Amino acid sequence: MTASIPAGGAAAQAWARAAQRALAADLPHQLRQRGASILVPSKSADGVTYHVALVNGQAGACDCQAALNGRAACAHRAAVALRLAEREAGIRITAIKSADVVQRFVRAA
Numbered sequence: 001m002t003a004s005i006p007a008g009g010a011a012a013q014a015w016a017r018a019a020q021r022a023l024a025a026d027l028p029h030q031l032r033q034r035g036a037s038i039l040v041p042s043k044s045a046d047g048v049t050y051h052v053a054l055v056n057g058q059a060g061a062c063d064c065q066a067a068l069n070g071r072a073a074c075a076h077r078a079a080v081a082l083r084l085a086e087r088e089a090g091i092r093i094t095a096i097k098s099a100d101v102v103q104r105f106v107r108a109a
């Protein structure tokens with residue numbers, strides 16, 4: 001009984017956790033677009049904004065420290081992917097059962 005652990009491999013689990021962090025902070029609904037970048041507010045630092053590239057309808061690279069350190073699954077990219085998934089499905093996502101919905105909208109590195 002491991003229902004609390006997201007299905008899939010390590011990458012899927014990392015994306016599920018990133019999506020949960022994004023949802024907990026309501027990041028998908030605090031996004032703004034500037035050109036080809038989506039601006040995502042920092043969860044921890046007031047006034048700090050990160051930039052996620054929008055590439056072919058997917059969340060591309062992020063410029064946060066975690067991403068710069070090589071962590072693909074940051075909450076900012078997950079927030080953008082969640083918003084893209086919401087727009088496609090026409091629903092508001094409040095929780096995710098699997099990382100699939102997020103990973104579909106994340107551009108592979």
Ligand SMILES: [Zn+2]
Nearest residue numbers: 062064074076
């Ligand atoms: Zn990030």
